[in-house]
Amino acid sequence: MKRGTLLPGLATFVVCALVLFPIWWMLVTAVAQPDDIRAFPPVFVPTHPSFAAFHTILFDRPMLRWIMNSLIVAGLSTALTMVLGVLGGYALSRFSSRVVRAAGMSVLLAKMIPTTLLVIPLYVLFREYGLLATLTSAALAHCTVTIPFAIWMLKAYFDSIPAELEEAAAIDGTTPLGALWRIVLPVSLPGLGATALYAFILSWNEFAFSRTLLFSEPSNWTVTIGIASIRGEYIISWNEIMAASAIVAVPIIIVFLWLERYLVVGLTAGAQK
């Protein structure tokens, strides 16, 4: 092997080891024996993994309930986001006019609004309408993050589909909505899947809105509130906290490794504008 190819490979290996260490450390702590947590020197490779912490966190703490709540909130916000995102993205891609573009751009500006600012009026409004501390309130709040990004990610995807398909259908008498439903959506399934997944992940990971809107009702906590709170709420070991963290993070990490190609499109969607 040439020196020219070995050196970057080696450097990359070292960099990867450094930046991935925190993830490794989470997993090691999660499966460590309780005594290993306080071991000096620390145990870097678990030789006798123990899954007791997973058992405790899943069955002796409200973790399953938090997971359920997160799934419901993320499911609701993803469903709403996809319906609106498909229509808005299609409008931007095929029926763009000055008004539509202005709407699309202004939606992007939502990225500038601090969550801690937006959550104040949302808290007040949700309280007024009796939605405060319900899963619906969190799902709606998450939509302020997911809708803008979904519109732009889907626009980029629809742009990659040739308009000739719909033009042919138009001559056959299909309405634009019919063409969207019967021609564009079926060939966009990968893009729709990636967008939905991304929206789901954004909602699953969200903390500031959830914590503010749901904190007063522990039975409605999501996983992120749970993890952030178990450090203080319960007398708990780092084993359990890292086990809970792993349960929340590992599915997302797997999805990322599996679908990175599609998700990176979303990461940079709207950024090009």
Next chain:
Amino acid sequence: MAVAARSGWRLWRPSARGWLGVLLMGPSAIVVAFLIIYPLACALDLSFQKIRITRVGAARLPFTLDNYSRALASDDFWNAALVSLGFVILVTLGCFIVGVGCALLVNQRFPGRRIARLLVALPWAVPEVVAATIWAWMFDGSFGVINWMLLKLGLVNAPVAWLSQPHEAFAVCTIALIWSGYPFVAVMALAGLQAIPGELYEAAQMDGARAWQRFRHVTLPALRPVCAIALVLVVLRVVRDFATVFVITGGGPVGATRSLAVYTYEQAFSFYNIGYAAAVGLITLALCAAFSGMVVRKTVAP
């Protein structure tokens, strides 16, 4: 059938297209108006009232600029602004050094490059709250792995109580923010690097440019537009961050990590100064908008 065909066709005509677009965008626009624009207007309205959370729902209080003048005269506000500025400078710098460095690295040709590209961006997939929790554990004052490493290397003589000292806590938050922020820069920079035509490098090499000169005169200028976008998004992310700092330190100790976002939250939901918090949040938003506008104008019209 003929009628249906004709009416369907008519909808596709240019005269109808504009309306169709507006119609399709309509639902999103309405929801965004209800969930973002109307609430923002409410926040603006609240910021002009001396209002506490218990008073919400009661009659509107008289118009006042008191919240803004109080913020601008408050030491806590300026401290928060300074903390946010510190985070923005250090975290942005860190994200760009690590991110662009990683992108340059995995842009080289070597076996396993595809996997390396995946792994280098992996911290992005870790939820912020989880990332913050992991860093809090690694920097734990008694059993944290970082303390062990530093002791082992002989850099410190006794375990450091990272999270209960101002500068140390600030450093921990900075590191956590860089760790979750750099993958975005890496992905953007890598996309920018791949868009540079190889001929440019060949031409530079023919002209006798050394490696550093090629980097300085070919790579950097080509990355400029991508980096400008990344810069805006990274800065916005740091200013708006709440989860990382709140989970690691809660804004403490003695306000050393209390950024504008944490300060806004604290004022609103710990002290119930709703009007004041809205004013602080809106000042933050104005700063974000001014910064983004400045960078975008500089890069769009060079």
